[in-house]
Amino acid sequence: MKVAVIRKAHFNAAHRLHNPSWSDQKNQEVFGLCNNPNWHGHNYELEVKVSGDIDPETGMVIDLGWLADLIKQEIELRFDHKNLNLDTVEFRDLNPTAENMCVVIWQILRAKLPEILDLHIRLYETPRNFVEFPA
Numbered sequence: 001m002k003v004a005v006i007r008k009a010h011f012n013a014a015h016r017l018h019n020p021s022w023s024d025q026k027n028q029e030v031f032g033l034c035n036n037p038n039w040h041g042h043n044y045e046l047e048v049k050v051s052g053d054i055d056p057e058t059g060m061v062i063d064l065g066w067l068a069d070l071i072k073q074e075i076e077l078r079f080d081h082k083n084l085n086l087d088t089v090e091f092r093d094l095n096p097t098a099e100n101m102c103v104v105i106w107q108i109l110r111a112k113l114p115e116i117l118d119l120h121i122r123l124y125e126t127p128r129n130f131v132e133f134p135a
Contacts, residue, residue: 011080045124
């Protein structure tokens, strides 16, 4: 019997949506205000859902304190108050759309979790716009 455990986190970051192989006009047409050369920022809300069987010895799927520390160390400290395009290795050559961010966060955390646990990420860019991975 699988149970889902969900931990919320928060970070603030700036970015610019831009495809360097396109003209300035096409970037503006596709990305609009998000293509501002002076950047723009978001207050990201993150939900990390870990699913698995309840451990009969601990009564837990995962230690929430350990999960909170993992998210802080691997995600919040990496991305909080950063310019994603300039300050992070992950988005130096990858357009920091919410979709790409969600997949990158999943990849980072997936590498640190036991394989027997399932992982699902939900990232809110605004209260009304969010993405999930896997879909």
